[in-house]
Amino acid sequence: MEGSLLYVSRRMSTDAEVRNIVETSLARNAQLGVTGALVASRGRFAQILEGPRAAVDALMDSIRRDRRHAGVEVLVYDDIDRRRFADWTMAYSGASVFVDGLIGTLTERATPLPHRGDVRRLIQAIGELARARI
Numbered sequence: 001m002e003g004s005l006l007y008v009s010r011r012m013s014t015d016a017e018v019r020n021i022v023e024t025s026l027a028r029n030a031q032l033g034v035t036g037a038l039v040a041s042r043g044r045f046a047q048i049l050e051g052p053r054a055a056v057d058a059l060m061d062s063i064r065r066d067r068r069h070a071g072v073e074v075l076v077y078d079d080i081d082r083r084r085f086a087d088w089t090m091a092y093s094g095a096s097v098f099v100d101g102l103i104g105t106l107t108e109r110a111t112p113l114p115h116r117g118d119v120r121r122l123i124q125a126i127g128e129l130a131r132a133r134i
Contacts, residue, residue, distance in 0.1 A: 026089050
């Protein structure tokens with residue numbers, strides 16, 4: 001079964017470390033059969049990972065241990081029939097004030113669960129940024 005996972009985290013890395021994350025992810029994701037997109041703003045990350053659940057789970061274990069991330073929160077992890085980012089082992093977009101605001105809304109919420117509309121807006125924004133980078 002394949003899954004699509006969206007997580008957000010606080011960015012604890014330099015621009016050079018983000019470039020390293022992207023370069024490493026391109027090769028590792030291809031090897032694992034995982035696709036997705038990453039947005040790195042000044043203070044936050046948002047990433048969608050898609051692929052075999054075992055591979056996505058292994059990547060998330062690695063991300064949770066990575067000192068370049070803090071406060072990792074999985075917002076959505078659904079079964080999928082079709083990938084949104086099938087053509088990209090790692091689509092990458094740098095800073096986006098709009099996406100940073102969406103992530104802030106989702107992480108600084110007063111309720112235990114994120115609002116589905118905010119999650120959908122974040123997924124859509126990540127997709128649009130990824131397509132704009134081609």
